[in-house]
Amino acid sequence: LLQASSGKSTADDPFQGVHAVLVIVGDISEENPYQKSTALQQWLLGYEFTDTLILILQDKIHFVVKEKRADVLEKLKQGGQVQIEIHKRTKDASHNQKIFESIISKITEGEKKRIGLLLKEKISGKFVDEWKAVYNKHEKDFEEVDIASGIAAALAVKDEDELKTMRTASKISISMMNRFIYLVTSMIDEEKEITHEQLAEDVENILYSKEDKWLSSQKSMQDVDFERTDICYAPIIQSGGEYDFRTSAQSNTSLLHEGTILFSLGVRYKSYCSNIGRTILMNPNKDQEKTYEFLLEIQRRILEWIKDGVKICDVYTKATRYIKTKRPDLLDKFVKNLGHGTGMVLNLFIGFTDLENPKATDEKSKIYALWLIDTVRVGGESVQVLTESNRSFNSICFSFKDANESKRPAKAVETKR
Structure with missing residues (x-):
């Protein structure tokens, strides 16, 4: 300067x-x-x-x-x-x-x-x-x-102290996402009702609630100054066939649906932000598994293509060409950009929207979407995923009932305020 x-x-x-x-x-x-x-x-x-x-x-x-x-x-x-x-x-x-x-x-x-x-x-x-x-x-x-x-x-170029701060922000994001997965799977397993908006508030309370000590009690959080930790945006939770990939998307008042659930969360630590987003698949079929595995493959290749000096628009072009070659049916379902950069750290956002599920067992499962969001550090010849967690199909796939199981009446969830 x-x-x-x-x-x-x-x-x-x-x-x-x-x-x-x-x-x-x-x-x-x-x-x-x-x-x-x-x-x-x-x-x-x-x-x-x-x-x-x-x-x-x-x-x-x-x-x-x-x-x-x-x-x-x-x-x-x-x-x-x-x-x-x-x-x-x-x-x-x-x-x-x-x-x-x-x-x-x-x-x-x-x-x-x-x-x-x-x-x-x-x-x-x-x-x-x-x-x-x-x-x-x-x-x-x-x-x-x-x-x-x-x-x-x-x-753009982050020194080691800045990278350490971003790693801490990412660590907090990962922990909060893991807690979200636990909350969601527990509610669906127990057949409790909750809205996307209520659940998003409960996720925020993991960080803000003085009564909830779960996050601060984690061994990996002992060096975190929670007075300098904040949510970047209200957590986004979507399910039930209605999915919005715009940056203005918000958790709505619809009830959480057992099917495809999209979740994203951003944590700001000492003014440095991290972002993470995952798809949770409940009782998915083989076609959904195949499409999700292909999304993982796209992300792996994008991470190989991203390097210092490479334009993100060129990486996007490579990604669309690969999709056109391997799964042309998904080309018009792919995101229109790959997120945004904060210097040499990239908020990598990929996904497919408006996917059809002809094997759906209920109306709200006929349309679904998939996304993967990660905070990525760009290096000279390689990248480092700072939010490395729960990405494989086995990590995000859950099944709670078999075909002969009758469904019990849903229970209301008592949320913390």
Whole structure:
């Protein structure tokens, strides 16, 4: 980032030759908690701070923060290779205005400069308003450049500490998914009724409930700081012939159906996210088993094709060609993309939707879907699946009744609130 603020642009420079990088965070955004500004804070500081300005110049980094946070950041000066200057905000508006004026002068130094900003991010709050009141007076002194792609490039390569954090997030996701499988199979075995929405809340409670100590009591969780653990999105549970692969999908109020169940969950640990999704097949037939095994084969090949420098669109093309060769009947059922990347970590999403099951024993089993979602680290010549768990057919296939078994009336499930 310091090298980026040199003012010298090259053809492959994602920072476009800016002289300074300016990143501002105001109030917490509930609508969009995943922004590059907060990701940069996490990358630089290990924490996310509201009401903070960061100015990165070639020879120095400036922070404008509240007094209490300034005391925390003072530790960065100790033994650092980069010069750091910390400006303490107070409740005195005139004092804060002088700080902002000094920040402006450090950028311009008497001449017009190219300044790198995250122009598409929406920021708000009293701190932002105070800054804009000063900045707008000098806006003509700057050439604004959107450096979102530059920030993304800088954050793409994860160091060992970041990878350790992502492994922990993945470990939590795996444990919560295993607990979900236990809950679901128990409910179906006991023929209890529960809605997708209720079950999703129960899964969230595995993490949030102060009474439920199951997760924190696991040996693998002893080093986890649960105060810095959160759900990325409400768990998605789908069954009964209605399946939605869109990112906006939600668990609905329909009852859980004994058939094909899709589940996905995301866990955020110290601002680093993991994602996992599995299909659970209840009493599947041979055709469903064959199709699921083919989905596993597609994932194995995709994991072989993904490498540093390979475009994900090229991997998708290879996958569709393979499907066309081996199972052309599934080509139009395949997902339209393979997920999204967070630097050199990929949220890999594959699946088939709107599959027909002519051997279904009930109406809701006539249409089904399959998906596999994993968090994958991309390396030079290979990849590492961080959410490696419960993927084989035997791991996700369950059978609870034989053909002669009569069905008992369903029991209502008492959910924890």
